[in-house]
Amino acid sequence: KAPIDIRVSQDTGVTMPGADIVTQNDxxxxxxxxxxxxxxxxxxKEHPGCKVFGQTASTDHHSELTDIGIIPSLKGSTxxxxxxxxxxxxxxxxxDDYPGDLRVAASNWNGEGSFLFTSSTxxxxxSDNRLxxxxxxxxxxxxxxxxxxxxxxxxxxxxxxxSLAIAIMKKRPRGRIFLGCDNKPLSRKEIMDAxxxxxKFDTKFQGFTGTDGPLGKRMxxxxxxxxxxxxxxxxxxxxxxxxxx
Numbered sequence: 001k002a003p004i005d006i007r008v009s010q011d012t013g014v015t016m017p018g019a020d021i022v023t024q025n026d027x028x029x030x031x032x033x034x035x036x037x038x039x040x041x042x043x044x045k046e047h048p049g050c051k052v053f054g055q056t057a058s059t060d061h062h063s064e065l066t067d068i069g070i071i072p073s074l075k076g077s078t079x080x081x082x083x084x085x086x087x088x089x090x091x092x093x094x095x096d097d098y099p100g101d102l103r104v105a106a107s108n109w110n111g112e113g114s115f116l117f118t119s120s121t122x123x124x125x126x127s128d129n130r131l132x133x134x135x136x137x138x139x140x141x142x143x144x145x146x147x148x149x150x151x152x153x154x155x156x157x158x159x160x161x162x163s164l165a166i167a168i169m170k171k172r173p174r175g176r177i178f179l180g181c182d183n184k185p186l187s188r189k190e191i192m193d194a195x196x197x198x199x200k201f202d203t204k205f206q207g208f209t210g211t212d213g214p215l216g217k218r219m220x221x222x223x224x225x226x227x228x229x230x231x232x233x234x235x236x237x238x239x240x241x242x243x244x245x
Contacts, residue, residue, distance in 0.1 A: 031090025
């Protein structure tokens with residue numbers, strides 16, 4: 001990944017109630033969905049007294065965010081103070097200009113902590129079941145509309161799971177890509193066999209409707225683990241389900 005020059009407006013962003021005074025551990029979450037809420041919960045535990053702001057596309061879940069300690073605000077208004085930590089978790093599906101949204105999020109970062117963008121392993125150019133790590137090449141722009149959106153977004157911010165996101169932000173890296181996985185790759189069939197074996201669901205998976213398509217990729221992130229000092233909460237998917245591997 002080549003270094004990039006980000007040029008952003010200084011007067012775009014969101015209105016955050018109570019944001020007149022920003023402390024050194026305050027966090028802005030752009031797109032506080034499932035991952036963003038987990039990050040907020042862990043961040044508030046690790047940094048008592050800090051403020052966590054959540055930028056959303058609508059007010060539909062603002063009361064829920066308030067209940068868990070997130071100060072909600074709508075996308076597109078004005079920010080009075082920039083945040084030292086920003087994590088961008090919003091999906092591209094609800095945006096007309098995803099890279100533009102990232103530029104706005106970057107303009108709300110004061111540069112003191114970390115700016116983290118969560119992307120997708122779909123960008124790695126591997127679909128034949130080969131081992132894939134942080135250094136594997138990305139799919140080139142033009143391969144498909146879904147990956148093009150993410151690639152352009154990564155190019156805007158180039159500087160996964162909640163605990164990994166927090167570990168990365170605490171290290172304050174610059175211009176890096178990190179990968180979150182458990183290093184115990186499973187095929188789709190192995191995943192569903194484990195789900196059936198766990199007995200956690202009333203309905204049993206009967207089988208796939210077809211076998212066409214690429215084989216996918218086997219992810220490996222020893223470099224991220226060494227650099228960040230992070231391990232997943234569960235060593236493998238099967239251990240998460242409580243079944244033998």
